[in-house]
Amino acid sequence: MTERDHIIRESHETDVLSAFEGDVPVGGRGPAAIRKFGGKYLPALVSFLVVILLWEGLTRLFGIETFVLPKPSEIISSFIETWDVVWGAGFKTLFEAVGGFIIGVSAALLTSLAAARWVGFREGMLPIAISANATPIIALAPIFNNWFSITSPLSKMAVVAVVVYFPVMINTTRGLLEVDPSELELMRSVAATPTETMRRVRIPHALPFLFASLKVASALSLIAAIVAEYFGGPQDVLGQYIINRANLFQFPDAWAAILVASILGVTFYVLILGAERLFMPWHVSLRAGE
Amino acid sequence: MTMVVDARGVGKVFGSGVDAVQALADIDLVMETGDFVSLIGPSGCGKSTLLRLVADLLEPTSGELLVNAKTPSQARLDRDYGMVFQSATLLDWRTVRKNVELPLEIMDFAAEERSRRAEEMLDLVQLDSFADHYPWQLSGGMQQRVAIARALAFQPSLLLMDEPFGALDEMTRELMQQEVLRLWGETGISVVFVTHSIPEAVFLSRRVLVMTPRPGRISSEIAIDLPPERDLSTRESPRYFELITEVREALRRGES
Numbered sequence: 001m002t003e004r005d006h007i008i009r010e011s012h013e014t015d016v017l018s019a020f021e022g023d024v025p026v027g028g029r030g031p032a033a034i035r036k037f038g039g040k041y042l043p044a045l046v047s048f049l050v051v052i053l054l055w056e057g058l059t060r061l062f063g064i065e066t067f068v069l070p071k072p073s074e075i076i077s078s079f080i081e082t083w084d085v086v087w088g089a090g091f092k093t094l095f096e097a098v099g100g101f102i103i104g105v106s107a108a109l110l111t112s113l114a115a116a117r118w119v120g121f122r123e124g125m126l127p128i129a130i131s132a133n134a135t136p137i138i139a140l141a142p143i144f145n146n147w148f149s150i151t152s153p154l155s156k157m158a159v160v161a162v163v164v165y166f167p168v169m170i171n172t173t174r175g176l177l178e179v180d181p182s183e184l185e186l187m188r189s190v191a192a193t194p195t196e197t198m199r200r201v202r203i204p205h206a207l208p209f210l211f212a213s214l215k216v217a218s219a220l221s222l223i224a225a226i227v228a229e230y231f232g233g234p235q236d237v238l239g240q241y242i243i244n245r246a247n248l249f250q251f252p253d254a255w256a257a258i259l260v261a262s263i264l265g266v267t268f269y270v271l272i273l274g275a276e277r278l279f280m281p282w283h284v285s286l287r288a289g290e
Numbered sequence: 291m292t293m294v295v296d297a298r299g300v301g302k303v304f305g306s307g308v309d310a311v312q313a314l315a316d317i318d319l320v321m322e323t324g325d326f327v328s329l330i331g332p333s334g335c336g337k338s339t340l341l342r343l344v345a346d347l348l349e350p351t352s353g354e355l356l357v358n359a360k361t362p363s364q365a366r367l368d369r370d371y372g373m374v375f376q377s378a379t380l381l382d383w384r385t386v387r388k389n390v391e392l393p394l395e396i397m398d399f400a401a402e403e404r405s406r407r408a409e410e411m412l413d414l415v416q417l418d419s420f421a422d423h424y425p426w427q428l429s430g431g432m433q434q435r436v437a438i439a440r441a442l443a444f445q446p447s448l449l450l451m452d453e454p455f456g457a458l459d460e461m462t463r464e465l466m467q468q469e470v471l472r473l474w475g476e477t478g479i480s481v482v483f484v485t486h487s488i489p490e491a492v493f494l495s496r497r498v499l500v501m502t503p504r505p506g507r508i509s510s511e512i513a514i515d516l517p518p519e520r521d522l523s524t525r526e527s528p529r530y531f532e533l534i535t536e537v538r539e540a541l542r543r544g545e546s
Binding site for chain 2: 180182183185186187188189190191192196200201204207280282
């Protein structure tokens with residue numbers, strides 16, 4: 001439970017008296033939500049523009065060389081000129097990232113469910129998982145290139161899968177296990193089977209944990225895919241494209257590829273936010289007008 | 291007449307060896323159908339433990355305990371009792387209606403029957419207009435009323451309440467007590483009510499069992515001979531104050 005959640009709960013509890021008078025529920029939505037929406041995104045948009053303008057202005061003012069830091073205008077023009085190539089590379093990398101993400105997340109969910117269901121499995125598995133999580137797994141990339149053939153996208157997916165596996169698995173397992181004991185007593189009192197308790201209490205309870213870890217994993221998956229590409233393989237992917245253009249001192253091209261990676265990363269993240277809203281409309285972080 | 295609760299010489303020890311703690315000893319408790327019994331005592335006197343033994347959330351280590359003439363485990367599997375906890379324990383992701391339907395879903399009631407009973411229960415606790423709200427939109431008292439509706443939805447013969455109003459303010463608490471008495475009168479259910487509030491125990495119960503700690507025992511039983519119809523005037527009657535004093539003195543005797 002987040003700190004915010006606690007604060008909201010407390011404010012509800014102190015509101016008992018006013019609710020007692022009219023028996024009216026606390027909270028609710030209003031037209032203020034629309035204003036809040038603008039108020040929420042406007043500052044971010046403004047500061048984004050300010051950063052870009054400062055970047056452009058300062059690189060011009062101090063005459064910073066393009067090979068050190070290209071101006072945003074140079075990056076944008078390269079981005080438009082090389083549109084087909086960078087986006088082609090971008091989608092190949094995205095394919096590796098999403099493929100690895102799906103494999104890693106599926107494996108993580110299966111492990112979490114097993115860990116929540118069987119104590120023996122949990123006690124045997126979790127310590128290993130936690131120590132594996134502390135290992136910089138990206139170091140495995142050359143080995144996976146060797147295992148799965150350096151030219152196959154599978155070798156990159158394997159790296160991504162292993163990188164996203166641990167945060168998702170550890171967070172989801174926590175969500176499945178850290179259930180309010182009185183909710184478990186309630187389920188026992190109505191003679192619910194372990195499967196019913198899993199389905200009706202543990203899994204819904206784990207959803208916020210799962211989505212928090214999926215947001216982290218979405219960013220990690222692109223990072224892992226690009227870093228895995230640095231270790232070699234086909235040339236028409238973002239990692240290799242960035243290396244090649246940088247080696248040729250075509251830095252605006254390299255930056256255009258980074259821009260593509262960033263757009264893909266943000267899109268992936270936003271899709272997961274959308275899925276979160278779809279799957280848990282009840283969650284505190286999504287309550288409008290609070 | 292079968293006894294709803296029949297406990298003879300029941301004891302409960304937590305842990306074993308040198309760490310063993312005797313939580314309850316020599317508990318005798320016989321409850322007839324329709325009775326309303328409160329367990330009162332200081333923290334650590336084992337009143338919640340006793341309730342959990344009846345609910346088969348814990349197992350006694352000695353003595354004999356029957357619920358509806360069955361083992362507590364069998365009574366739980368037969369869904370003989372409904373339980374209300376200190377916190378409302380509503381599932382955040384379910385609306386009020388879906389929370390009330392939860393036990394019915396587990397018991398495989400058909401969808402129409404579930405919604406019919408949920409409506410009926412929400413009517414009973416006067417929350418019918420809040421059926422589609424989420425728990426966080428309700429005040430503490432309303433949440434606890436939903437928990438009561440949920441406990442009654444499958445028409446158990448016994449209602450177990452574990453300090454259900456402990457987190458509520460005094461005024462809401464008094465309203466809720468009135469509500470519980472009304473439900474008790476309308477449904478004829480038997481109630482075991484755990485509390486640490488003396489006025490609450492006296493106002494609600496037909497019998498108050500005073501418990502003392504280390505180990506938890508029932509030290510005295512006080513019959514509450516207030517008229518069956520209880521309301522605000524009951525709270526102002528001299529007999530009510532006499533009974534409160536009686537319970538308080540019993541609690542104090544237990545401490546010394």
